[in-house]
Amino acid sequence: MKNQIDLQITVPNQTRYLGLIGRIGENMARELDSFPGDRETLGHHINVVLTEALVNAIKHANTGEPETEVRIRINVCDKELVIRVYDNGQGFDLDLVPGNICPDPLNEKGRGIYIIRSLMDSVVYKKANGGNVLEMKKALG
């Protein structure tokens, strides 16, 4: 398939890797020659979504297990971008996070899932490979 990229990265369960992963996703967007829209904006959105998903995995899904890893998989083809963030923790209930309502601006926390849902076309959290996966998709063409 033209322009298909399949990238898999595993990093320790630590926030110090957020910048690395975010930059990789952002740089990838620059290679998408067939993307009809603004690649800079797409790259920024991928950076944001990866960061928010990783923070969720680190802080909520792998609580109390600092030596675990987080695995990220990014699939891109002409028509679709799919980002999957795998964790091995107890997981969290995505359904408890209300639809796509903007959280109260004066809340210090709780914006992550809202931001991901705003920037991606679909967001699903489900069991996978003995753990869980946050799967986020965006149509590109």
Added chain:
Amino acid sequence: MNLKTEPSGKVMVVTVREERLDAHNSDELKVEMNRLFESGTKDLLVDLKEVRFIDSSGLGSLVSGYKNASTHQGSIKLCGLQTQVKSMFELTRLHRVFDIYQTIDEALESY
């Protein structure tokens, strides 16, 4: 995190000298803002001109500063937001909460 804190008249200016303000470093900004308000600062200006990326944790740290300002009868303003950072404020409606200025000079003139 690389922060520069210096007074400009009665206003304390905190310059975030990082490209990213995210879950890895935003607690340090939160702690610094809290320290300043606790030690008597009333007017705080956060200069974000070097920040090209902010996540929900970075936004949350600024909201924490906003609430701290309120608790101490002070104020917090922001300046130098790059385009992508500003888009995150608009997405989360925080552009209606904070006084945001394009440049530090404009922000300082507003006091």
